[in-house]
Structures are given as C-alpha cells and as structure tokens.
Amino acid sequence: MSETSQSNAFTIIRPSYKVSETTDKASTIHYANSPQGRARQSNQFVLVRVLQSLLVFLTYHAYSIFLFTCSDFKTIVIPSTVFGVSNSLAASAYGLENSPPVSLELLIDRTLQTFFWVILVFIPFSIDNQRTPSAIEEDTLNKPWRPMPQKRLTPRQARWLMTCFFALVQCHGISGRGLGHRQSTSLFLLGLWYNNFGGADNHPVVRNGINAAGYMCFISGALENALGQRLDFPLQNPIGQTDLKFRLEQWLLLIAGIILTTVHLQDLYDQRGDAVRQRRTMPLVIGDGAARWTIAIPMTVWAFVCPLFWKVRAELFVLSVGLAFTVVGRVLLRRDEKSDRSTFRVWNYWIATIYAMPLFSQVH
Template identity: 35%
Template sequence: MDNYTLLEKGVTTPGPIAIEIADVEHTHDLSLGEGEFSHVWNIASRVPLMLAWIWVNLLVEDIANQRLGGSVVEDAINKPWRPLPSGRISPEQARDWLLVAIAATMGLSILSGGYTASITLMVFVWMYNDLDGSNSGIWIRNALNAGGLMCFSWGALATLSGGELLPEGFTWILVTGAIIMTTVHAQDLPDIEGDMARGRQTVPLLYGEAAARISLAIMVSFWSVACPFFWDASPWGWAASTSIGGAMSVLALKNMGQRWDEVVWKLWCLWVAALYLLPALKR
C-alpha cells in the first residue's frame, strides 16, 4: 500500500511524503497568518488617516453651517458659546477659514482615497446651507442630513480600504442613511426655541413633541436590534447598541426638559458611533 492510500485512509506514516505534506501544511498556515496580520496592520495603519479625513470634512461642514446669518441667530439662542454668536470671529473670517478648510480637505481626500465621498459631501453641505435646504421642509432637511452622514460613512470606509468598498459596505452605507433619516430629529428636541425663532420646520414643531418623541423611541429601538442582526454582532455589539438605544428612548419619552433633551442628543451621537463600530464587532 503506497503512502497516498495510507494518507487517504487517515493513517500516519513516518515516511518522507508525510513529512513533506506536514511541512507544506505548516508553511500554508504560516503564510495565511502572515497574510491576515498584514491585512489587519494595513487597516490599522490607515486609522489616523481616516480620522484626519473625518476631521477636515467635519470642519468644512461645521463652518459652512455656522457662518450664515440664520445660523448665527439660531445659535445665539441655542448655542451662544459658539465662535460667531459669541463674537470671537466674524462671518467674513469664517468664510476665509472655510476656503482654507476646503482646500485642505480636497488635498487630503486625493491622497487618502476619499475624494469622491468628499466631493459628494460638499454638494450636500452646499444644498443644506447655501441653498437653504435646511429650511425647505422637514423631509428634505432629513434627507440632506442622511446624505451628508452617508458620505462620512463612505469616505471613512474608503479611506480605510484605500478606496475600494465591498458590496456589503455599500449596503451598510444605505442602512446608515435610513437610520439617520428616521432618527436624526433627536437633534431637534433641545433646539425647539431656536428653531421657532428661525422659522425652521422640524418634526417636533410640525407634528408635535409627543409624535417626535414616540417616533424617535420606536425607530431607535428598531435599529438597535436590526443593525446588530445585520452584522451578526458579538454580545458586545448587541450590548452597546441596545443599551445606549434603550437609554435614549426612555429619556426621550420621559420629556424631562431641555437639559435632558441635550442628553438625548448626545446619546444619539454615541449610539450612532456604536452602530458604526458594529462591523468590527462581528462574531
């Protein structure tokens, strides 16, 4: 009986063929481990670049959002500590910084692989602020918010991967857009007075606070379960999503005043961050 037949039957032979096969298997396992390590290291090494991409794009969005007259009026009521309503910089200075920030963002995006996402984000920022899309109706506003935040997901993933996204990544970006579209009115709860002063249509002002709070709690609860299920998340992923989402939903329903509504909004930001981490918390 030859060595091939013995190996096929599961019999170990001490001959040269068995040793050679063992060496090949060992080499294969080693190379696979090295490949996995290289892949993980490649992604990890791009995390600072991803964070830089997010920061510069967020800087552009923030300046563009806060520099216009209507935003200054609103922030004077809701967020008087911001640079423009507090008088630390003028609208003209904000415009100059915006030009610098856009140039820096485009340069970094070209280098990082997130250029297309940045360009698309700039379009949404322009529509939301300069074309006054934020005051063009609640659902247009929410759609622009969702589109902008989808660009952040897109750009962050593209930067991490060097510009290439798998189909699952695009599906997840669409899911995050739906999450934003259906829950972003959490930001409107603490800003009701400022939004009234500006004449902005928001979910609480258009449909009433009760409807806004109930719908927020329902949709947050739904996504808190659906997203971990989508990624087949580990217990840690499930715990993060459901605990933060549950706390936010309860506080939103309790309606304990503006101070606690600010907490609801901060919890929403933390909750979204936890959802964004779910791909890294798969089983």
C-alpha cells in the first residue's frame, strides 16, 4: 500500500473514534440527568452521609469508653494482664498442664486474649462506678476529665452502654468455653454491691474487702483466658498444704491479703471527693496519719513474705523489697495529694512485680 493510501485510511478512521467518544460522554451526561441517574447519586450521597455519621458516633463513644477506663489501666487492666500471662507461663508451679513450648507467637496470642477479656469485663464495671449522681459529683472535683462530668453522656445513656457491655461479657463467657465466666458474673455482683448498695461508702474494711475480691476475680479470670482452660480449686482448706495443686489458691489468698491491707493507699489522694460523697474511707474514718501507718506496716511485711513464698532469685527479691520500701517511705514522708498519686503508681509497679514472681520462682 502506498503512503497516500495509508494516510487516507488513517484519516477516515479518526473521525469515527471522536464521534464514538463524544457519543459516550453525551450518553453519560444524559444518564446523570435522568431520574434514574439522579436517584443513584442521591442514594450514594445518603450512604456516604450515613457512613460519616456512623464513624463520628463510633469515634465519639470509643473515646468516651477510653475516658471511663484510662485512669484504671495502671491499677487493673495492665497488672491483671501481667498476672494472667506471666502465671500461665509458670503453670508448672501450680501443677497445671502447660501449652506447647513458649514462642513469641504464643506469647503475643496469650497477651491479646488476656487483655481483651480484662478490658471487656472492666468497661461495664467502670461505667457503673461513675454514672451515679454522687459519683459524678466526686469526679467533678477529683477527675473532671471523665465522661460524666464533661456531660459526654447522660446517666441514662451510661446505663444503656453499661448494659450492652455486660451482655457482651456474658456472650463472650458462654461462647468462650466458660473462660472467665464465673469471674465476670462475680464482678457484676460485686459491682452492684460496691456502687449501688453502699459497699464502697459505709465501712472502710468492707470497701477494702470488696476491692480484694474484685482483684481476685480479675487476675484469676485473666489466668483462665491466658491458659485457655478453666481453673479447678480444691474444696479443702489450702492453708498449710504442700501439694502443688493448692499452690494457686494459696497465692491468690496471699494477694487478697495484700489488697485488703494496702489498697486504701488510693484513698489518700481522693479525700476531698470522698468527703463530698460522704464515703467512710480509711483516711476519713481514722485520720490521715493513722491511715498511712496502716499501709506502711503491712507493706513492710508483704515486701518479704511474697519473695520468700516463691523463693525467687536475689535480684527480684531486692527489686520487690526496694519498691515496697519506696512506697513505705513516700507514704510516711510525702503527704500531699500530688505525691500520694505518684506513690500509688509505685504501688502498682510493686503489685505487677509481685504478680510476675511465679515466673521467676525456684520452687519448681
């Protein structure tokens, strides 16, 4: 074919392509302006607005849930997770069957499962603790950044949110082979007593006792989820028993004693709010000075009892005693609200150290 023929052929083809392209654009514009096109655009716009609204709603309430729980991450969520994971790795110390050999993948899996259970169970307990009028009044003084003083939710909305999370907890317990189900149910009942029937307000010893029972539920439930099996507690009295099957129960009772006798350290910096709420906490009942000695003396005892119970190595023994005596010194010498808050953080570091002791035990 000659050059002229090739040029003519090309010239003939190009206009047909442009006509086709123009036709497609016109067709698209026509469809967009048609009732069907406008309806489709409207549906897409509505869908985008719904998704945007849903995202705003979820983000808003997720942040509210974070505000409900964040101040207790250092007291409940993180220490309970540490207990569950570290004690599951030391299962042989309790005569329990352990999982396959420990690997990084297994450690991450256990940590995530345990953390999820602890935070899921803690959310409704925390909301219940903050939603009553007296609790809102106290938090307005002590913790004004919490959701209820900020009016991010009404008390009715908070109750609805608490109920939803409690239902989720029950579903998780039923679908998860009952892991942590006994503990979560017990925590619900303890929460009712503590927040709604005067358990936290009428007597400091009762208040500490409920706290101790709550701690036991959190850490034993965390251990069940980390192990992937329900714990069986012998019906016999564990005190004085030497069989390994009693070791876990003895350890839980020992930790309960620690919480019962020292947890009112957190009441030292909450005295203004507790007075407004008319709570009978240890500092308000027996006085600030005497309350500090009721913390310092037991701390001195527990500092030695726990390492000796597990026969830990010298390094951990020194760490435990050092943290405990730091708490004792600060409780007696640093008596302002800011210092008491810092002292309570050190107490939580010590508790986490205590929780991990079975992992470094030389008993087994």
